[in-house]
Structures are given as structure tokens and as C-alpha cells.
Amino acid sequence: MASSGGTGRLRRSGPAVVLLGVAQVLVVFDTTMFAMGLPWIMARAGLTVSGLTWLLTVYSVCFAALPALAAALGEAFGQRRVLTGGLVLSTLAAVVPAVSSDASLLLWSRAVQGIAAAVVTAGALALIDAAHPAGPGRDRALSVHFVVVAAALPAVLLPAVLLLDAADDGGTAFWVQAVASAVLLLLTPVVLTETTPVPGAARRVGSAARxxxxxxxxxxxxxxxxxxxxxxxxxxxxxxxxxxxxxxxxxxxxxxxxxxxxxxxxxxxxxxxxxxxxxxxxxxxxxxxxxxxxxxxxxxxxxxxxxxxxxxxxxxxxxxxxxxxxxxxxxxxxxxxxxxxxxxxxxxxxxxxxxxxxxxxxxxxxxxxxxxxxxxxxxxxxxxxxxxxxxxxxxxxxxxxxxxxxxxxxxxxxxxxxxxxxxxxxxxxxxxxxxxxxxxxxxxxxxxxxxxxxxxxxxxxTRVAPAPEPEPEPEPGVSGGAPAGTAGSPGS
Missing domain, CATH: 1.20.1250 (Growth Hormone; Chain: A;)
Structure with a gap:
């Protein structure tokens, strides 16, 4: 996928890595916050253990089902645009547990939150790819992003518990999560450059949807x-x-x-x-x-x-x-x-x-x-x-x-x-x-x-050590190396 310009991409690469890393941590934080807040949700909504199980299941199903489709939509319509849609859904879904005790509405909100998590997860990686030219810079950014995502699973439990303990009730904690999603939503157009849709990608959306x-x-x-x-x-x-x-x-x-x-x-x-x-x-x-x-x-x-x-x-x-x-x-x-x-x-x-x-x-x-x-x-x-x-x-x-x-x-x-x-x-x-x-x-x-x-x-x-790869040579007319979307792009 190509970005809108090599110079703008490089200028925003550092803040982009930070913002997209925070977005991924927020996805993990949502799951942890909801799991830790289940006793409060159960008492407020009058749910049984079976009802709680459905709340967890619908999120997992939506999160696991949509990575291929989310990636295809990003290639077809622009990764930043799709990521923005995911953050909008995440903000709205985070508000529901704070304001409603209706079991059906909670179930739908968890489904929407699972969809949002899938979209943000797929779009974050694609935008990191687009923010860096092929070479060591992109490799480092991808490596840091992957370790942040992996380490977020055990890391967010402590701040989630501290927030729930400090809040008067679970609703306050979910409001904090919704505000954090809204802040990321406002920063997205400032920090991230929109990617150019990949030619012919719209035809692959239907295949991914299957x-x-x-x-x-x-x-x-x-x-x-x-x-x-x-x-x-x-x-x-x-x-x-x-x-x-x-x-x-x-x-x-x-x-x-x-x-x-x-x-x-x-x-x-x-x-x-x-x-x-x-x-x-x-x-x-x-x-x-x-x-x-x-x-x-x-x-x-x-x-x-x-x-x-x-x-x-x-x-x-x-x-x-x-x-x-x-x-x-x-x-x-x-x-x-x-x-x-x-x-x-x-x-x-x-x-x-x-x-x-x-x-x-x-x-x-x-x-x-x-x-x-x-x-x-x-x-x-x-x-x-x-x-x-x-x-x-x-x-x-x-x-x-x-x-x-x-x-x-x-x-x-x-x-x-x-x-x-x-x-x-x-x-x-x-x-x-x-x-x-x-x-x-x-x-x-x-x-x-x-x-x-x-x-x-x-x-x-392979069980043999790879030979060292030469540094990629910059292409004519492109600052810093090959643009995303060429053969060196993981998303190409």
C-alpha cells in the first residue's frame, strides 16, 4: 500500500508508532477492564453465569472472525479511514456498560467492541508499515509494535484493577475507557497520514468476507x-x-x-x-x-x-x-x-x-x-x-x-x-x-x-542461520527507500 507521500510519512513515523501502540494497548485494556468488572456488571444487570459467558463469547467470536476482512477493507478504502471507524465503534461500545444495565444491549455492545478491536488491530499494523519505508526503520517499528501488543496482555491487569478500585463504581471506569478512545480518535487525523487505496483491492473484500x-x-x-x-x-x-x-x-x-x-x-x-x-x-x-x-x-x-x-x-x-x-x-x-x-x-x-x-x-x-x-x-x-x-x-x-x-x-x-x-x-x-x-x-x-x-x-x-541481508538502496525520487506497497511491504 502506498502512503500519501514519503516525506510526510517519515515525519510522522515516531508519533505514529506511539499512537498505534497505545491504540493496541487500549484494545487489550478493554478486554481486561470488562473481565475485571464482570461482578459489578452481573449484579447491576441481574445476569446469570451463562449470561456472562455469552458476553465473553460474542467478543471473542467477533475479534477472531474479522482480521482478514478488516485488512482487506483498509487496503480498499484507506487504512486511516478504517482505523477511525474502529475507534468510533470502540468509543460508543465502551459507553454502553457505563450507562445501561440491559442485558441485550450489553451483548450487542460486546459484539461491536469485538468488531472494533479487530479493525484497530489490523489497521495499526498496516499503518506502521505505511509510516516507514522498507528497511531497518520499518523492521524496528514492527518489532516494537509486536512486543508492545504481546506484553500488554499481562501489563494492563494492574492499572485496570487500580482504576476499578479508585472509581466509585464500574461505570466510572468504563467512562474513562470511552474518553481514552475518543482522545485517540481526535489525534488520529493529526498524527497519521491516510494511505492510498490499493488498485483492485475492492475486489478482494468479498473474498475476505467469505x-x-x-x-x-x-x-x-x-x-x-x-x-x-x-x-x-x-x-x-x-x-x-x-x-x-x-x-x-x-x-x-x-x-x-x-x-x-x-x-x-x-x-x-x-x-x-x-x-x-x-x-x-x-x-x-x-x-x-x-x-x-x-x-x-x-x-x-x-x-x-x-x-x-x-x-x-x-x-x-x-x-x-x-x-x-x-x-x-x-x-x-x-x-x-x-x-x-x-x-x-x-x-x-x-x-x-x-x-x-x-x-x-x-x-x-x-x-x-x-x-x-x-x-x-x-x-x-x-x-x-x-x-x-x-x-x-x-x-x-x-x-x-x-x-x-x-x-x-x-x-x-x-x-x-x-x-x-x-x-x-x-x-x-x-x-x-x-x-x-x-x-x-x-x-x-x-x-x-x-x-x-x-x-x-x-x-x-529453517534451521540454519540466515545470511546477512544488504541494506536496501533508496529508489529514485523516494526519500529514504521504497514506499509501502512495493515488493518490500508486508501488506503488498
Whole structure:
């Protein structure tokens, strides 16, 4: 995609990275704020546990279903215009929990918020791409953006709890979120330059729209699956199949016969592996944080504020992985580096399954290990330079789908535990025993998914260190290098 001009793009590149990073943090903050405010929402709206589950599910389904369509709309009509629409929806949806207790209106607002989150997530990456010419500057901006998004998951829990504690009621906290979205909306036309629509992109919008239903169905099915007593092996199989879906979106619909399709699958196996690994790792991270938040409160008798502090080691682990894994990938190859990181995450889940999660001392080390492995989420440039053919936009969509799967699968397993407790109704001691059992099943699921990501990385990603790439030469008439939308653009 081309921007409106090389000079303006470079002048706004720094503020653009900051604004788009804040927009992504706000997306994560909304999810966390809503989850932490559920008790207040439940009491105010008179919702049952089933009603709360639907509020969470509809958001996950919309968020996971729309990345391909949001990206196509941005290419067809301009990324800034589509991002602005997403921020408008986010502002309006954030107001609803603050002013209304109607259950149906809350459900619709969560659907709108999921749509807004998908649009903002897809547009932020495309606009970072458009704000930088191809080369080291774009690589650094993409890398920083990916690590900010990954680290935001554990980082925003503490400020969300502090805001809820400081506010008189949950409504005040949601008003703060709405005002923050409105401020970003006002700054968007000042900081960001509109991108030029890609010729012919409008024809691809219809093709992308056809994938909304399959992706949304997958997210819903993951939630349904987690709410039923099925075997761990079945859950792992569904999760791995879901992780392959981003690649299927790119393959199908080209009118190829089956032999040609399998031949292309073999040629593009490294890109398939990269997308699959990122989806699995994002599933593990999103699911772990949700399960730990509940386990530490119910089993460790920790307050939400204490849980927020307990999650901060995950931020350190992700940043450490972001710093170390690119160096390892340059030395030993991205395949070995990613496989090693996923194996470390599997070790962290294994420790949790053996020790439990009833206190800060029990979770800090395994949380660091899992978070270090999740540093894989901050490797868009490493995957691209490995020769895999994986593009940051596709990796972003894979992370988005994985987060939706994790938010459905892991809490769903705990919901089965709640249903068991309701049938048995034998007191708090038995309830905590059920929760501990459900958390153990979740941690075992994390082990299985992390090991699956390890195997995929070893089988598909290159295991030799890449040769250093020469710096791109500036093109005639373009300041600083190739404009976005040329062959060097991930969004092209």
C-alpha cells in the first residue's frame, strides 16, 4: 500500500508508532477492564453465569472472525479511514456498560467492541508499515509494535484493577475507557497520514468476507467445546486445526486442483509453520493469563490488586524473549530458536501442572518461562528474514485468532468445573478442589499446545542461520527507500 507521500510519512513515523501502540494497548485494556468488572456488571444487570459467558463469547467470536476482512477493507478504502471507524465503534461500545444495565444491549455492545478491536488491530499494523519505508526503520517499528501488543496482555491487569478500585463504581471506569478512545480518535487525523487505496483491492473484500463465518464459527466452537466435558486430546486436536486456519485462508479459493494445492502447501510449508506456531503460542498466553487470574484469587486468596502485581513477571519474560530470540535466530536459525522458545513455554506449563497455582511463589518462575517462550509473538522480522515467506500482517492475524481461541478454550474448561460444582454443591472446599483440577487440565493443555508448536517449528522452519541481508538502496525520487506497497511491504 502506498502512503500519501514519503516525506510526510517519515515525519510522522515516531508519533505514529506511539499512537498505534497505545491504540493496541487500549484494545487489550478493554478486554481486561470488562473481565475485571464482570461482578459489578452481573449484579447491576441481574445476569446469570451463562449470561456472562455469552458476553465473553460474542467478543471473542467477533475479534477472531474479522482480521482478514478488516485488512482487506483498509487496503480498499484507506487504512486511516478504517482505523477511525474502529475507534468510533470502540468509543460508543465502551459507553454502553457505563450507562445501561440491559442485558441485550450489553451483548450487542460486546459484539461491536469485538468488531472494533479487530479493525484497530489490523489497521495499526498496516499503518506502521505505511509510516516507514522498507528497511531497518520499518523492521524496528514492527518489532516494537509486536512486543508492545504481546506484553500488554499481562501489563494492563494492574492499572485496570487500580482504576476499578479508585472509581466509585464500574461505570466510572468504563467512562474513562470511552474518553481514552475518543482522545485517540481526535489525534488520529493529526498524527497519521491516510494511505492510498490499493488498485483492485475492492475486489478482494468479498473474498475476505467469505471467511468471516468460518473464522467466527471456529471461535464459537472452541467456546462450545470448552464448555463440554471432552477429552484433552480432542481439545488439542481442535486447537491445532484452528491454528492451521490462517494458512487455509490464504490457500483456498484460487481454483487449483488438489495436487497443485498440496504442491503449493509443500513449497510454502515455512510460512504455514510460522502462522501455526504464532497461533498456538498466542492461544497459550491468552489462556494462561485468564486461568492464573482466577486460580490465584480462588486458590491463593489473593485480591485482584495482588493478582495484577503477580502478572508483571510475564511482562519481563516477554521482553526478555523479544531481546534474546532474534539474536538466537541469527546464530542458529529461526527454526531452532522458535522451537527452543516453545519448549521453554512447555516446561513452564509443566511446572504449573505439577506445583499448582495457589500463590505468587508458585507461579513466578513458570510464568517467566511461559512468557519467555511467548516472545515468539514479537518475531515478525525474524520470521520474514528466515525466508519463510510469512508476512507481519498474516502473523498479526494469526496472533489475533490465537488470542480468541485461548480466551474460549481455557475458561471453557473452567466452566465445566463450575458446572460440576453446581451439581455437587458440597461447599467451598470442594469448589476449590474442582477449580484446582480444572486449572491442572488447563496447564496440561498448555503443555500439549506448546509441544505441538515446538514440533511444527522443527518440521517447517529453517534451521540454519540466515545470511546477512544488504541494506536496501533508496529508489529514485523516494526519500529514504521504497514506499509501502512495493515488493518490500508486508501488506503488498
Amino acid at each position: 471467511w468471516v463465518v468460518p473464522l467466527g464459527f471456529l471461535a464459537w466452537f472452541a467456546d462450545w467445546l470448552g464448555n463440554h466435558s471432552v477429552s484433552l486430546e480432542t481439545v488439542v486436536l481442535i486447537a491445532v486445526a484452528g491454528a492451521l486456519l490462517p494458512s487455509l485462508v490464504a490457500w483456498l479459493g484460487r481454483g487449483e486442483r488438489m495436487p497443485e494445492l498440496f504442491a503449493r502447501l509443500y513449497r510454502q510449508r515455512a510460512a504455514v509453520g510460522a502462522y501455526t506456531v504464532v497461533t498456538l503460542v498466542a492461544t497459550c498466553l491468552a489462556g494462561l493469563l485468564l486461568v492464573l487470574s482466577l486460580s490465584l484469587q480462588l486458590l491463593g486468596a489473593m485480591s485482584p490488586l495482588q493478582v495484577g502485581w503477580a502478572m508483571l513477571p510475564a511482562v519481563a519474560g516477554i521482553v526478555l524473549g523479544w531481546l534474546v530470540l532474534p539474536v538466537l535466530a541469527a546464530r542458529i536459525g529461526v527454526g531452532f530458536a522458535v522451537a527452543g522458545a516453545c519448549a521453554v513455554a512447555a516446561a513452564g506449563f509443566l511446572v504449573l501442572s505439577l506445583r499448582g497455582a495457589a500463590g505468587f511463589g508458585e507461579v513466578v518462575l513458570p510464568l517467566l518461562l511461559v512468557a519467555f517462550g511467548c516472545g515468539v509473538l514479537a518475531l515478525p522480522v525474524g520470521f520474514a528474514r528466515s525466508g519463510s515467506g510469512a508476512r507481519p500482517q498474516g502473523l498479526n492475524a494469526s496472533r489475533q485468532l490465537g488470542a480468541g481461541l485461548g480466551a474460549s478454550l481455557f475458561p471453557g474448561i473452567l466452566t465445566v468445573v463450575q458446572q460440576e460444582e453446581a451439581r455437587n454443591a458440597t461447599g467451598m472446599k470442594a469448589y476449590r478442589s474442582f477449580v484446582a483440577h480444572g486449572a491442572h487440565d488447563c496447564f496440561q493443555l498448555g503443555v500439549a499446545l506448546s509441544l505441538a508448536a515446538t514440533v511444527v517449528a522443527l518440521l517447517t522452519l
